Amino acid sequence: MPSRTSSASGPLVRIAVVGTGAIGRRHALFCMEEPDVSLVGIVDPAESAGGFAADLGVDHHRSLDALLERHKVDGIIIAAPTQLHRDIAMVAISHGVSVLIEKPITVLPAEAAELVVAARSTGAKILVGHHRRHNPVVQRAREIVTHELGRLLAVNVLWALLKPPSYFEPDWRRRIGAGPILTNLVHDVDLLRYICGEISSVTAQTKASARSHDVEDTVAVLLAFESGALGTLIGCDASPSPWSWDLNSGENPLLPLSRENSYRFFGTEGALEFPDLHLWRYRVDGEPGWTQPISRENRTVHVAADAYRLQLQHFVRVITGEEEPLVSGEDGMRSLQATAAILESAMTGRSVDPSRLT
Known part of the structure; x- marks a missing residue:
């Protein structure tokens, strides 16, 4: 043909x-x-x-x-x-x-x-x-975080699911470099950079305790952003869990949809759950605060095509x-640097500035 x-x-x-x-x-x-x-x-x-x-x-x-x-x-x-x-x-x-x-x-x-x-x-x-980044839901989340949450204070990301034994049948998937950090969390690191701005410091610990593999199965990360915001990222590919972009977004037709939210952004004027785009803020007379009822606004985005x-x-x-x-290319390199900083910090026990990694 x-x-x-x-x-x-x-x-x-x-x-x-x-x-x-x-x-x-x-x-x-x-x-x-x-x-x-x-x-x-x-x-x-x-x-x-x-x-x-x-x-x-x-x-x-x-x-x-x-x-x-x-x-x-x-x-x-x-x-x-x-x-x-x-x-x-x-x-x-x-x-x-x-x-x-x-x-x-x-x-x-x-x-x-x-x-x-x-x-x-x-x-x-x-x-x-x-x-x-091409997903309209991601682009809308960026707009909300930038324009409606006030000053961004913190972000929390969960990425946890269970990869079955068959996933690890190829030997290379059990080796250093093929774990969830470089394979999966690089996506989440890139989204955090896209939505929240550049990452200035990374502190992390990893564990390989769920399986007898060389590669990590669990990671905990503390992120500092140039804006002053802080972030936490938990990654685990050895736990039955509904909390991950892969299962929450509906982006991959081969995966079941859990309809849970795995990202939460916290600002001075409101908070956002993502990817369902639930916006939380006070709509009350008088002084807003934890003794007042908080309102949830559901934002919708029409997704017409696969990302x-x-x-x-x-x-x-x-x-x-x-x-x-x-x-x-420069942008992709910075996401790689921030992801590599997780591995570097876990190995050295020190906080790492991603921009210094070459």
Whole structure:
């Protein structure tokens, strides 16, 4: 099946997907459905990737270099394992091709910095795949926290669920670096930066007590923000629990919806539960305070599309020069630094300034 070359709005944006894990396949399917995109190929050395590409009617290549030799490409989505992000992205950027890199941007902040410098020299754009920022509920929460809570004082985040034994059958998921901090909580750290501002200090402890694995299963984090607000973040992948963005937001159709709220923001004028957007504040005559009844206002947001689809549409506009990346390479690097600071603090027993990590 030949790739489409144009739509009613003009020439199609030619995109290739690197990596055919669960997220890579999801990216590829969205590319096939997006009217302004032509999926030109799949890159993955695995034999199974060839069958997936054949099902979609596109070419399969074992390396990005091989694809770029044969196809003209406008953008590349990188959904390979994180340890490969830097090298794959550098190939694309060296050809002047813009990239959407799944989170985290790289393993080390220094690798992310290399990509940023390279992109500046070639003109390629970097969009980091912190897809939750594209969710209208997240954007509305940011507006409420910024404009309706008064001065932000504190935030509390719970991320807890039970990963079954089958999840850990691949050996790499039991090893250092594959735990919930870098795999899952990097999303929450990025949302906290997006909604609350930059993180200036991180203090953390981790435990690996629920399973006989090398990797952590539980983490407690104290955050200080440049604004003066404080935050706490509890993460655990070994407890039956309904409190996590994954189970609360309804964003992933493969997961059951718990309808609990896992984020709470506290300001001088009100408090917000998230993602359901319950806004709490006093609407009373006289002096407000804990002896008065408090009111709950339910804010609603119409979510018309999957955040991954919205992210792809934004990537197309980044490629065509209509928009700047919502999550740039520098931005993705700062989220990686803040997440890496959790691991550094847990290892050293000291508070860590994320901006000092390289």
